[in-house]
Amino acid sequence: MQMNRLFQIVYLLLERKTMTAAELAQRFEVSTRTIYRDIDTLSGAGIPVYASKGKGGGIGLLPDFVLNKSLLSEDEQKEILFGLQSLEATNALQTSQVLSKLSTLFRKEEVHWIDVDFSGWNSGDVERSKFGLLKTAILEQRVAKFVYYSSYGKRTERHVEPMRLQFKNRSWYLQCYCLQSRDLRTFKISRIEELxxxxxxxxxxxxxxxxxxxxxxPDDQFTYVDLELLFPPHMAYRIFDEFERTRILKQKDDYFLVTASYPEDDWIYGYLLSFGENVKVLSPPHIRDILQAKAKKIAEMYSNPS
Known part of the structure; x- marks a missing residue:
């Protein structure tokens, strides 16, 4: 509590120039004696704070004081501000207020160097709302409940103890202790409803x-499949975006040989079909057979107008 009060005192003095001990005491609901002890603590820490008596007097900071002279370097200040800006889109923190305070404290203009939006094209507000609720649940250690749809469309109701949000492979996940499973579970946030x-x-x-x-x-059991895929040269724009560079081997004819390992389910079949005629599965053979059967069904569906 004291450290938070000391920080706010410095912020207030930078913003308002001077304040009386009585004003600060009223603001933080403490005695003036406590405020003077805080001033002594700040002074001992190297913060150039002073108290002047008489009319127009009060507690203030030396006019040329900037926080980095005592605690943080120029680069450290920028890293803090830039890091908070990168989190702003997720509502992971109350970044607008924190950025404003720190910018004043560092005496810097806010430079909005990055704009990050991890939500989908058609679900931005919904996704941000989920982030806000889950952030609250994690910080306040409150149980969350929601409806969850597995990769197979199975609907379950969950009560969980949220522990962490994590971003991986273009998706956000919630790691939590599931009270139904009585174990650690990971849920894809886009499949969470009625949170x-x-x-x-x-x-x-x-x-x-x-x-x-x-x-x-963790709620699904998968068998991994090792794939060998062959792509024509003009698919380089997708290959280098979606596969690890170490798994891409350029051939003499400029084609690309890609090796990858994925859980085998409907998602991987759909993913490979998304390349259309621009990918050839070299192995394993059963994946080629599955894609051929699915492509045949798609062709029959569109050849039949009804």
Whole structure:
């Protein structure tokens, strides 16, 4: 509590130039004696704060004081401001207010160097609303409840203890302790519906160690398949965006040989079909057979007007 008060005192003095001990005491609901002790603490930490008596006097900072002279370097200030800006789109923090305060504290103009939006084209407001609710649940340690749809469309109702949001492979995930499964679970945020934050509080489970999100969701059991794919030269724009560089080998005829490993399910079939005639599956053979059967069904569907 004291550290937070000390920070706010410095911020107020930078913003208002001078304030009386009585004004500060009233602001923080403490005694003037406590305020003077805070001033001594700030002074001992190297903050050039002073108190003057008489009419027009009060507590203030030396006019040329900038925070980086005492605590943070120029580069450290920029890293803090830029880092907060990159989080603004997710509502992970109350960044607008924090950025404003820190910009004043550092005596810098806000430079909006980055604009990040991880939400989908058609669901921006909905996704941001989920981030706000989940952020609150994590910070306040409150149980969340929602409806979840698995990759197979199975609908379940969940009560969870949210622990962390993580971004991987173009998607956001919620890592949490699921009260139904009684274990650590990971849920894709885009499949979460009817999200609510309850009044039920929970204690952090120190015995659970969070791990990086795996491609396969813990609620589903997948068999991984190792793929060898051949792409024509004009597909380079997608290949280098969507596959690891170390898994791409350019051939003598300028075609690209790509190796990849994915959970085998309807998603990977659809993903490969999204390349149309611009990918050839070299192995395994059963994937070629599945794609051929699906392409045949698609052709029959469109050849039949009814």
């Amino acid at each position: 609510e934050i309850t009044d039920r509080l929970y204690e952090l489970r120190r015995d659970i160690q969070l791990k990086p999100v795996d491609v396969a969701m």
